[in-house]
Amino acid sequence: MTDDTGERRTGGTYERPQGDLGGAREDDAFLRDRRLLFSTAYHLLGSVADAEDVLQDTWLRWARVDRADVRHPTAYLVRTVSRLCLNRLTSARATRETYIGPWLPEPLLTGPDAADRTDTAHSVSMAMLVVLETLSPLERAVFVLREVFGYEYAEIAAAVERAEPTVRQTAHRARAHIQARRSRYDADDATRAAVTEKFLAACAGGDLNAVLALLAPDVTAWSDGGGKVTAATRPLRGADRVARWVLGVLGKPELAAITAAPAAVNGRSGVLFTLHGAPAGALTFELAAGGRIHELRFQVNPDKLRGLSG
Incomplete structure (x- = not known):
């Protein structure tokens, strides 16, 4: 939603970015909204590296624009990010057809020691990012802007350059698609943390029966x-x-130096793997109604670990 100045509000307060980019003024709109823009790009792309590239491209465009012509800077910046993400989503589909093995989104650490850029991405779990991957680029953009960030249909129509009736139809279709595929059960944080601890203990002890007890049959x-x-x-x-x-896998001698510890990954309890202090991978999971693990996702591609650096 926006207030009467066109500025973006999240949870009743402005999302204010951290850091600097290209020597911009401290009061620059891009810096003020950087965390919101990163979160938008990450939700749309499921990639830390791509989201950061989009922010760089957005900054370059922002640096060239005549600020006097921009009445609502936040709206302008979100529109720019959305359009750049749509272009990347379209091209990414062809690239992933030749990807080796399953393609998973890039995880983000969201605990207290994580980088500031992750603070606004906590609302999207790895499971939801995977479901978002099943949408078309336009459906994903409309769904994220509407359901995650609460934009009005007219604002979304301007961002994705479509007529408002088309956006409304797309939102309805995307919402139905997501509801049909997302998990019906959502465990609380305490349950997730307890399962994480038990899973780590069972794996550390090489206890097959203990691991089996934590897994759903399917x-x-x-x-x-x-x-x-x-x-x-x-x-x-x-x-x-x-x-x-x-x-x-965990028992391989060449992996003996890797350590595993509980960590908040995309806002949920998961496992961070490190090698000599550097991220080596992340594990996220979803639970079935009985409290057993129903889905496990291991991200170990070294090109997708940027968001695991605290």
Whole structure:
């Protein structure tokens, strides 16, 4: 939503960015809204690297524009980010057709020690990012701008350069698509944290039965190595198969130096893997109604770990 000056509000307060870019003035609109713009781009793209590239391109355009012609800077910047993301989403589809193994979004640390840029991305779980991937680029843009950031249909129509009736129809279609695919069960934080601790303990002890006890019978595991590191090139299904694969991977001698610890990943309890203090991967999971793990997602592609640096 916007106030009568056209400035963007989130949760009743302005999202104010941190840091500097290109020597901009401290009161520059881009700096003020940088965190909001990053969050918008990340929700739309599911990629930290791409979101940062979009912000760089947006800054270059902002630096060239005559500020006197921009009545509502935040609206102008969000429109620019949205259009750049739409272009990237369209081209990304072709690129992912040749991707090696499952494609997973880039995770973000969202705990107290995480970088400031992650603060506004806490509302999107890895599971939701995966569901958003099933939408068309236009559906994703409309859904995110409407459902996550609360923009009016007229504002969205201007951002995506479509007629307002088209935007309304697209929003309805995207909302139905998401509702049909998102999990019906959402565990509380305490339950997730407890399962994370038990999972780590079971894996550290190499206890197959303990791992099996934490997995739903129809559990599915995805791992994204992007062809850069060893990972399963297809989803693994079934508790026994997933448990043996997890313990087999973690038990490899060459991975002995990797440490695993609980961490807040995209706003939910997960696991951060580090090697000599540097991020080596992240694990996120979803729970079934009985409290067992129903979905596991391992992100180990070294090109997708930028958002795991605290």
